Amino acid sequence: MSTLNQALRAALANRDALLAELHHQGTDCYRLFHGSQEGAGGLTIDRYGPQLLVQTFHQQLSRDELLSAHELICAHLNQPLLLVYNDRSQGNSRIDRSDPIYPAEPAALDDLIGHEWGLNYRVRGRHPGQDPLLFLDLRNARGWVKQHSAGKSVLNLFAYTCGVGLAAAAGRASAVCNLDFAEGNLAVGQENGLLNPKLQVMEFIQSDYFPAIRQLAGLPIAQRRGQKLPSYPRLPQRQFDLVLLDPPAWAKSAFGTVDLLRDYQSLLKPALLATAEDGVLICCNNLSKVAMAEWREQVLRCASKLGRPVRDCQVLAPAADFPSRDGQPPLKTLILQL
Template sequence: MPSLNQALRAALAARRDLLTDLHAQGTDCYRLFHGSQEGEPGLTLDRYGPQLLVQSFHQPLDQARLPELEAIVAEFLGDKLLLVYNDRSGGNSRIDRSATSHRADAEALDDLVGHEWGLNYRVRGRHAGQDPLLFLDLRNARGWVKANSAGRSVLNLFAYTCGVGLCAAAGGAREVWNLDFAEGNLAVGRENAALNPDLAPMRFIQSDYFPAIRQLAGLPISRRHGQRLPSYPHLDERRFDLVFLDPPAWAKSAFGTVDLLRDYQSLLKPALLATADDGVLVCCNNLAKVPLAEWRDQVLRCAAKQGRTAREWEVLAPAADFPSQDGKPPLKTLVLRF
């Protein structure tokens, strides 16, 4: 597979300066090969600290090629990483857990630690979920949070493994809440907190987004089609200085539907109401088919309609390890200052 090897070598060469900067700032988690933009759609290579994670999304990779890729990365980094290959080309991006899938060394599948912005993160090559435990394209946004949280109360919505919360705590936030409905994800968030014992404690709230944000925003929780709702934790109405809203593309629960394509407003409106009058809202949309300018205008209009016209706004782009030939990376992050 000489062309893949060549493409990987070119991708690594293009990252030389970036990786020097990242290593200097205490980061050893980054994308080494972003196949969709660098010559092999459906294939990614990521470094997570001591681990090299190869993922295929469109078709399985000929596993005989893995040692070549591993050797090229080792030569470039001057360091041999622990290889994990996860084929996710089956339905719904599920990791192939069949007998034919790549058997990583036990050491590679151990609980490992990676670093970003000087913080420690749990790295686990295979776990109950599909995605790695840290989304690498959000690194710049996490760095922004770390640099802008001092003295603030921070609400991290759809917190997953709480990387944004960790950055807020490391940046000197006076209070950090992480909210997610998946206890397994929050459990990793707690592990991440334990891996950074010098940080102030954070709060973890296991709740569906809709009842939680509506209570914080002081809005009623309505029944859908007259159905009885599952129970949810009680929260008092309150506002936060910094609210971070990074929802999945689509998710349905008894309380509502998260749908970034058709209905961003339902997520945004209550999040705006839970943001302090002079606060900051950071919101994300990772759907490639949603153009930045269109989504930004929609967000700004929605805020203005709620009487929350942004004083200024700023777009945070992913770093150069997520190149995009058309200048339109799927992950869009918008900072609104009120």
């Protein structure tokens, strides 16, 4: 038996109880192998409904390794999953779409549907972006939002494909607003809404984060010296009962820079001001080099200085399909009761 198959068998056995729980709650999207922590750095294997998505970030798998892993997983789950292999080890982490190792069957690349917390989500093995359309490590946060959003207005910042917004709508939120810069991301979010027709219609705002959140928070939009700002949607000042802030590690625009390592405060301050009194702000940091204790202290200090002290702070860890040997997973989530 190969070293990879041994590691994969152990990972599947460790997930048996979790998978039974997930299937019971209506979830068939989860990580089956988290290579950096389970014996094969740079390899991830995820299930998205009827699809098995294998991705490599450091070194390609051989065809035999890939097909052996696929066969092992299908047998363990008793599911004939459609295989998609995306090699992201070359060319600045772009997906190799030439499929030199394994050309996916056409059915595997069709528009498919996966499920989480009983909701339907669009699944595509390949699309214009790099990442899957649903980030699985945020599942617990989406579940928390679904459970705690009844009657509340919800703002989903850096919404990506609007999974958090969909969870809020399923939790009977009074209003759901998804904000993201990318039109393609919001288009998938709208698809997700249409895949769940019994839920209320969500709001979608395509905008750079900084002008949008500063308007919602009642703050001026600063113009850099000698530079004319691009156009942006005009928004009224508004506070929300529940706000989720899940920014990328780094991004730059004419309005500002997203930098989770050096300047989380510039993202956090207006998000705090856009959160209503007695509201909840869920903030995330996915940068592995940032320690939870240090970041938590920074967040609490920033809130206190802004006059929005935190009454209670809860740490929400990813589920067990994202194991962490040192107890410090890259994705860190804080639930702040203001």
